[in-house]
Amino acid sequence: MTAEIRTDLSDGVLTVTISRPDKKNALTNDMYGALADAVAKANDDEIRVVLIQADGDSFTSGNDLAEFAAQGSGNGPKERHVVRFLRELATATKPIIAAVQGKAVGVGTTMLLHCDYVLLAEDAQLITPFVNLALVPEAASSYLLPLRIGHVRAFEMFALGEPVTADAAVAWGIANKTTGAAELRAEARRVAAKFAAKPIGSLTAMKRLMRDAERLVTQMESESTIFVERLASAEAKEAFMAFAQKRQPDFTKIRRQ
Ligand code: COA
Secondary structure, eight states, X not given: OOXXXXXXXXXXXXXXXXXXXXXXXXXOHHHHHHHHHHHHHTXXXXXXXXXXXXXXXXXXXXXXXXXXXXXXXXXXXXXXXXXXXXXXXXXXXXXXXXXXXSEEETHHHHGGGGXXXXXXXXXXXXXXXXXXXXXXXXXXXXXXXXHHHOHHHHHHHHHHOOOEEHHHHHHHTSOSXXXXXXXXXXXXXXXXXXXXXXXXXHHHHHHHHHOOHHHHHHHHHHHHHHHHHHHTSHHHHHHHHHHHTTSOOOOTTOOOO
């Protein structure tokens, strides 16, 4: 349990709120654990739709980088709850809606590829800086993103880690539509209510047909093996140290991995 993930159930909609705004909603292992529990709870009959949203000016700045650094030095948690969270997302049967404002970094973007309706505030920016951190993409995004937006756009997003605007994300098919930041939550609730009124048996059967969950889990396992190796690399150590020291990383002196 952590206060940084809140859940609320009303009218069949489970709203999950990420709330660590002073750290731009960076996700810790405890937060991933609570997110995994929340998505798993959506299997309960009284839940018809899941809505993921976030407090503050950013959706999430992705994995907590201090925790990444600790994991890379062998001081990580016994269980990486991110693995459970992503598996729950990949195998979820109820519709998942995301309401995204500001920056959605790393898993903040890749989790959207598992959502069924993505609403972006006009200021939203999708950022996937995996290579900048000397890591590799996760959440089956190495498979899902090229599938969704094509190889060259996906390669650019992963390799350069530059922000993709909300309008581009809609044009490329990562999100459904944009809305004013002030209307984001109300609009997300309206969409959630529409889904909640649909026949749930039909919705879940349709979702199952549209997604090959087994394929996604297999991809996640392959990514995870390489990701964990990368976390311990000299390149990643330099990237995490640079973030902590508020400077740009210098990878040019690191020749071999
Ligand atoms: N992990 C840990 N702390 C983080 C964080 C992260 N992923 N992202 C932001 N924070 C912390 C900052 O260290 C800072 O803490 P401080 O106030 O104690 O110094 C605070 O959150 C605010 O962040 P700041 O960088 O000052 O905000 P910004 O608006 O200038 O930039 C970001 C926002 C998200 C662009 C920037 O923080 C960033 O690049 N974060 C890292 C993103 C990342 O690489 N995530 C991993 C993806 S795999």
